[in-house]
Amino acid sequence: MKKYKGYLLDLDGTMYAGTQVTEGAKEFIDYLYEERLPYLFVTNNASKTPDEVAEKLTGMGFPCTADNVVTSAMATAMFIAEEQPGADVHCIGGKGIRQALTDAGLNIVDGEQADYVVIGLDADINYDKYATAALAIRNGAKFISTNPDRTLPSERGLLPGNGALTSVLTVATDIEPIFIGKPEVHIMNKAVEMIGLPKEDLVMIGDLYMTDIMSGINSGIDTLHVQTGVSTYDAVMAEEVPPSYSVRNLNDVIDIYKEEVK
CATH class of the missing domain: 3.40.50.1000 (HAD superfamily/HAD-like)
Structure with missing residues (x-):
């Protein structure tokens, strides 16, 4: 080898x-x-920041800092920033994706007008979040999903993953997203x-x-x-x-x- x-x-x-x-x-x-x-x-995983991922790993005994971590959130932010610097992004997701977008100089907007709609795993997903994102996509926003994972392993078993959440917007808009992870x-x-x-x-x-x-x-x-x-x-x-x-x-x-x- x-x-x-x-x-x-x-x-x-x-x-x-x-x-x-x-x-x-x-x-x-x-x-x-x-x-x-x-x-x-x-x-x-786009919901956690590199610092949070590193903290979990060091807690399990692995030598790790945030510099040892790349997330789908970081890759998503890089993809958008290279394609359209300073773009307006409507975001569904947690701290990890929001921090990555902000760090890349992108503007997070909450409304039906945006350059991009990004969806990452969101444990607090609800109908209103889906509705606003679907309208933004129908109004011309480019649709991006941080990753296609259909399931999420947990202590309880396999839970719905980001790919499952993404599928709701795909069905609602007839638009296939660009997957990053x-x-x-x-x-x-x-x-x-x-x-x-x-x-x-x-x-x-x-x-x-x-x-x-x-x-x-x-x-x-x-x-x-x-x-x-x-x-x-x-x-x-x-x-x-x-x-x-x-x-x-x-x-x-x-x-x-x-x-x-x-």
Whole structure:
């Protein structure tokens, strides 16, 4: 297995499952930290700020700061700011997406006239929020969704994810959104920019084929599937484009790297 110069990592199912650290995850991040190999946690979660994501990870024992985190909210803000600097954005979502938009110099507006409508996961979603966003889209606002995740893992089970919320606006307006998060290239472009390395020197690590592995494949980045989450080894290897590698857990990667040094 190639030893890469930089590592892009999924969170849920790869680093942890709920409140439990995934087998091999902490050891692998400690290894990268000790080897001074740069890494970024790439998450579709747009509701939390990078500081909040980093706080959760450090609380679980991972060496992490906000500089180690790229969210779909950050990628969404970058996409809009590059396309139309200073744009007016009607936003459905939490603190993470709102802070990202503001930090990018975009104006958050509350009304039926906007340049863009952005939807991220919003636990307080209601009919009025949907109605205003739908009218803004029908009035010409470009429709953007932070990520297509249909479900959200929780201690209670699988809850409706942002993709499910987004579908309401799609049905109400007959407009398909531009998705930013994994498996789309937009969030990966942001991650590549942040880590500052060529794509050929990077690997995307995750458990779920349709988001994590496909995000690497779509972006021309090597992929490493970990068998600690949703997608099984047999399932991913049966795909038309399988991952570059698959391991039981991230301890296997450490063992491979150390064996190659001998």
